[in-house]
Amino acid sequence: MITLPFAADVYAGRLERARSLTRASGLGAIIVGPGSDLAYLVGIEGDTIERLTALVVPADGEPTVIVPRMELAKLRGTAVSALDLRVVDWVDGDDPHGLVLFALPSAPSRIGVSDALPALHVIPIGDRLGVRPELATPVLREGRMIKDAAEIVELRRAGAAIDAVHRRVPGMLRPGRTERDVASEIAAAIVEEGHRTADFVIVGSGPNGADPHHEVSDRVIEEGDIVVVDIGGPVPSGYNSDSTRTYVVGTPAAEAAGRIEILVRAQQAAVDAVRPGVTAEQVDAAARDVLAEAGLADAFLHRTGHGIGVSVHEEPYIAPGNPLPLREGMAFSIEPGIYFPGRWGARIEDIVVVTADGCERLNMTPHGLTPAG
Template identity: 75%
Template sequence: MGFSADVHAARLDRARHLAADAGLDAVVVGAGPDLDYLVGVEGDTIERLTALVMPATGPATIVVPRMELAKVRDTAIASLDVRQADWVDGDDPYALVADAIPAGARRIAVSDALPALHTVPIGERLDVRLELATPVLREGRMIKDAAEIAELRRAGEAIDAVHRQVPQLLHAGRTEREVADDIAAAIMASGHRTVEFVIVGSGPNGADPHHEVSDRVIGDGEIVVVDIGGAVPSGYNSDSTRTYVVGSPDPSAAERIDVLVRAQQAAVDAVRPGATAEEVDAAARGVLAEAGLADAFLHRTGHGIGLSVHEEPYIARGNQIVLREGMAFSIEPGIYFPGEWGARIEDIVVVTADGAERLNVTPRSLTSAG
């Protein structure tokens, strides 16, 4: 599913204005989420250059290998004021980039997804010191429009449907990998087009926030962290974590997870236009600190989400970015006890005019499975 040409035209126009306001003469956007956001062209960076050259004024140009031209023409590009400059092996695509940039341009920025393989030749061809376009491109993607929020809601509903199945999949005697394989199948069956990640962290593995899956056999009474997500057909991502127990939990573990649930709620309650990312992080951290669990919280409270699973804004200590309506990000505090167990609760929220809308609605308390 793609967005209409009108949506992409508005995004391009906004990006041009942001570039001009930043004093940039042109922006070069490589293959990746930024290119998908601006003109609907999907794909990852490869050795053959695909790039959108966007002057601060005037029409943009997409430089694309001829073998990819048909795919590009089957996107919003066909209805946008974007010129097409194709090339074949043996041609110099960097000359096409230079031709698309106004004469005399000196401040040229590139997207952060454009690798050195292409950035260095572009800089040499233009004889300028390239800048990062991140401040310009980030600004557009951070504020989701109504169509993007609808897709994030769709993704949230789909991943919630998967979490509702987890208690039937999670049993003592199964391995983390066996459970993860079933969850991956459920993610695809729920309407996702890709499985981006499946984390099943049982017992002591749950105490590692970066654990994915292993062949460890899940035991009775163990706490299990299940963090899952994928992209729906539009490319927008889901990401939700719930913590389960196989059978009955240790009472002290259940009490600490209750505190974690309260910490996650406090962070959600702190979300509103005008608040800072740091203040939201502090809300979760404060509840945990009051319960003596501050040292068990090892990471930031959240990350932005959209065409990338992780994007700005980041909900972390020291980040004083001011929240605005339309921003979308995770709220996911966790507590981790090495060698024992861990827990994390994660929802995606969207900043509304007066607070936050949760996009995940499955129960956040410790959920029995098996």
């Protein structure tokens, strides 16, 4: 059974905001399938299956949850039961997509669907309603991008928990161990330090560190290796951690050490740039400019950051070309990296929350090249 991390009135407020934003967008309703949006709005966790589960939020009217009868037990302990929301259940042989129309006070001319709802459901819902579904992302994004005080508490909890793991990592790194061995030990530590699960563990040693999305391999860690460790997962509330540090086994090459010092400066420049009114692309540029001035522009292969909350990756995205102004309560990563194929890579990542006059950094372990042992 799921235990709600927040009081029922928090979820009631989220639903009301979703309804208000739906109305303001000109949509007649939004339809939200399983995934992070559904977890955020009513605390239902899990993935989409071939049987339709959906939350229908009309612009005017009460929300309804459509769920297979065999899944009714999963609603216990969620905001659906806490708020006594209307539930419409169905069994195999029924037409669940037609129930969406039943859940609406009138037939809408426009509907939005969450981006996690598969075509398997989106197309027949559109057919039953006689409309072309649109993405509900603008409505759902607006609600989730600005974290309230309770959400920020959970993000702080997640940040402290993953910091505790990073403090243990130097003792796990030594020559002769494989990346896989280290990753297994880190995954156990993530749970031991207060996470529900280890959602991801990247251990990129030596040349593997030059692949930003390398996970683990059977490569044996060697003396002198630079090792990228990117880890995170949800705490019991479902809010996520995500932090990357770069370690060295033994003595680093002078060139690598110097370049990582520049990376530290780039990451700090981006953190320093964060405040309300500054755009996402300006924060990205703050990190990118430091690296470019040092001749390392081509070594930075990805955006500077991503939002975080009930998903590890969500809006806002701190990337070139994103003119979105930052607002107080936004939470996202700052994680520039440099990568040299066949040799080594490095990345430094913190989660920050925008405050009234800057930002709060949620990860506090050392940012420079950290020695193992």
